[in-house]
Amino acid sequence: MPTPTDEQLLGRWRDEPAPLLPLLHAFHTRDGYLSEEAIRAISAGLRIPIADLFGTVTFYHHLGRSPGSLDQPRVCNGPVCRLHGAEALIAGFKGQGMQPVAMPCPGRCDQPVPVLKGETVFCATAGGDLVHEESPLPPDPPNGIRECVFAGIRDPDRRTLSGYGGDAGYPALAKAIGDFTPEALIDLIDASGLAGRGGAGFPTGRKWRAVRDAEGSPKTIVCNADEGEPGCFKDRVLMDHDPHGLLEGMALAGYATGATRGFIYLRYEYPETAHILEAARDEARAAGLLGDRILGSPFSFDIEIRRGAGAYICGEESSLLNSLEGKHPFPRNRPPFPVTHGYENLPTAVNNVETLSSAPPIVLQGADWYSSLGRGD
Template identity: 40%
Template sequence: MSIYRGHILVCSGTGCVSSGTNKVVDGFKSNLDSNNLENEFLVVETGCHGFCEMGPVAIVYPEGTFYTRVTPEDTEKIVNEHLLKGRIVKELLYSPPQSETKIPSYKEIDFYKKQLRIALRNCGYINPEDIHEYIGKGGYEALGKVLNDMTPQQAVEEMKKSGLRGRGGGGFPTGLKWEFASKSESDKKYIICNADEGDPGAFMDRSILEGDPHSLIEGMIIAGYAIGADEGYVYVRAEYPLAIRRLRTAINQAEEFGLLGDDLLGSGFSFKLQIKEGAGAFVCGEETALMASIEGKRGMPRPRPPFPAVRGLWDKPSNINNVETFANVPVIYEKGADWFASIGTEKSKGTKVFALTGKINNTGLAEVPMGISLREIIYDIGGGVTDNKKFKAVQIGGPSGGCIPEELLDLPVDYDSLIDAGAMMGSGGLVVMDESTCMVDLAKFFLNFTQSESCGKCTPCREGTKRMLEILERITEGEGKEGDIELLEEVGESIKLTSLCGLGQTAPNPILSTLQYFRHEYEAHIKDKRCPAGACSSLTTYKIKPELCKACTLCKKVCPVSAITGEVKKLHEIDPEVCIKCGACVEKCKFNAIYKG
């Protein structure tokens, strides 16, 4: 085995791949080769390091120098300056927003300071396609401990003691779910991983599959031993080709090492694992619909009880958790349930991974202890709102979640606090909105998604979401009327109470939460025929401020429909009947003379 003087870790998750990581990797290898350094420095393609806004990311070890937005052209400079001459390439280091400070190590960057990585512990640090690197970080030691030192019942009790709750949305206690399945008597049981991840903007599970697939495999094997299952399925959407490829590679490697298959580690316990690719239906994130899809049926929920722990896949007892939940499992048995339970809050133990998207400076993945405030996540880790605009709200929990306003930014992030505020943890999507976001339009966006993804099996969800969407469309088109707000609330509450599955029951959450905190925006749309954020085109007109207009004709030249009249040094005007409200004039005006009225 070669001993290298240093390593270059290059983020090769989907986000960085889309930004050109593959060419960056080729650039490093080519420049190392041309300088006869290929035997001194190893280029390692890792999973997502989390700081997606700054990708592609490359970290040079042993120094730990953190290079951001690396291009193929930059690789020559890094090799020639840093690796050959020992001089850090300062212009490629991270600089915080509104600062010229260059930070050489990721450990000093605010984005990472308040994070505690458990589920993401290996993402960005190991080659996910090399089982040796996972084992080198302590991988599969927890499995050996469980198989050799614990009975299945002891394994269940340890999980209950940890306080881990499902990270897929509902937050049901993992140990209790395992116990239900373990007590079901059957000749066959299944462990299922829900890697469907259909929420818009969510990519937590994908990043774990791409960056540390063996942690999922080890967690599923331990769960199988605990409940008495000898077979498992990973249900992952086909839109995740890189995740599927790396997971398949990891499964093959685990089988070659005797960590999957018959008589694992001489314990007498056998476990096999296979992948089921889903077609991308959002409803298949619901566990009973997911199982129907694995069975080759149309993915539609069924009534519960019986619950999957009693009658699940092919009518056999089954346990379903998501990727992040399983990724926590090995660490719990390695470090102990007491250690894990010491993190977080009384009822929400451990950490949670969030996908930071929207109008936030530091987009990416962040794993934080439960109980941290939304303000800390958005401002300390996320770097605040883009373009120095005013924070308005944060949508947490995806289409099933709710909007949290500025006055609740100090709310602790845990399961119960979020539910009390009208939102939910969900899978971990966190979308930040600024003052330019119309909350009525936002509610319409999420409801349009859930309505189009409804399986149509139950009337409340199928018809109720359709009627609510029609009302929201009328309101944003300037045709709202008295009583629409009360009707939205009435229909929304009815859907929550009567829908068949959890997806239908939570579909009205974005509407109900925006009505709770931003009712005045709905009223402005209905009563004043005005969109306060200027986002709804039917309720928006563009006007020119006479005192600021310099009559330079730039706006007139850029208007695609000739809606602006006026000559040089003569006041310009916008014809509202002709204007298509494209906003081109606003962007072109150098004097901020054009505004939305």
């Protein structure tokens, strides 16, 4: 396959929503690093001042700036991997004449010790060999504990649309469009007590209502899939094994808020997850569950997937939005908040993966069912 030219890469992405990140990845994948010539081409193609673009590029630690700069193994030195021999693995690489680099937890605590080489994630075996494995299914719950919200996640066919919803496709979305006004759907989510599952715990219904009531359009749903806390990988498991649950949840959020577009901002260290989400998204589009006039209704909503490039701060919602827009990913001063001034300064709901994935079962089983789960405190 011929190597794409600068103009071909620019032509592929220039007119797409949020084009900078995919362009940076495209040039980086082609060349193995981001050369000064590539940065100049992107600067001219997107009409971004080169000083601004250079500052943005150098902010991300997974974008190499010289040939071979990312060829050396990057080894997780997070707390879980330290317990599984990360330091010995680093010493072993050094003994082989390599120059390994310690990296923060890449969200692979169920597969210790992860090693990133180029753009591929490997797992080190006890003998020090590197193997490439798919994300494992979660273990069965301990005796006496029953599955609740994500009971079907161990179904190996759940990645596919037929395995997820059968002939119904997205049953929660169909029910919402058929039985609920957007305001009634927000009331349902509010009554369930669903709150932000990324750590902040902000009431989801209140956030969606604020976006719906805000002036300005188009409105946007952004899924924050940039989980970066050491030891945290729950969102990756949900996306890897239940991608349609996330996509349906985003569509429900779009219907509730009046949003017509959505983005999944995915952390760099999850390349396989990006492929899984893209395949699920394409299935949903082909089935008429994303795109124009979904299920024959006036509701239109579509989703784009964007990979970050390695910056812990992008887990903060306003930094994430700046990164998505192609700006330097510094946090914004607040107020105003994203619900009124988010992506492109327009009303935006930024929700965590688990938060959005919880919406479909709430629609199907009711607010009382969800609020009855757990200890209630």
